[in-house]
Amino acid sequence: MAFWLVKSEPDAFSWAQQVEHEVEPWTGVRNFQARKNLAAMRTGDRAFFYHSNIGREIVGVVEVVREAYPDPTADEGNWICVDMRAVGPMPRPVTLAEMKADESLMDFALIRQSRLSVVPVSDAHWAHLCALGGWREP
């Protein structure tokens, strides 16, 4: 199982909406590197749900329930999306400031490539971030 982090501006699509809808297609990715990451996602992979711009923190955990298929919101180009299911909220949201201050996260793609909206998370980083956020399997 692989781990990821996906970003959303809460104005556009928030964690609350993800929870409300339960399963939701992750659409709108229009960046080649992010697309590559989406394509590599497998059913059962987990991802942190991050609020960019407003909040700037990891607010929850989602799970891939459907692998890459054509993004219905794209009117040209072969863009893809996956379906995500809300697993649960972070008991204690992990902020960007906190992550930037953490030496063990220096090589985390979220920090190094701030504009990438779908980023891979290493097993070690996943475990570390789960510990910081007090994450427990529901």
Add this chain to the structure above:
DNA sequence: GCCAACGTTGGC
């Protein structure tokens, strides 16, 4: 609201 970083586009 501003600005830095960076991806994309288009001229050559």
Add this chain to the structure above:
DNA sequence: GCCAACGTTGGC
């Protein structure tokens, strides 16, 4: 294929 111009993202 290079590079300048431009647009977008996202932190502050």
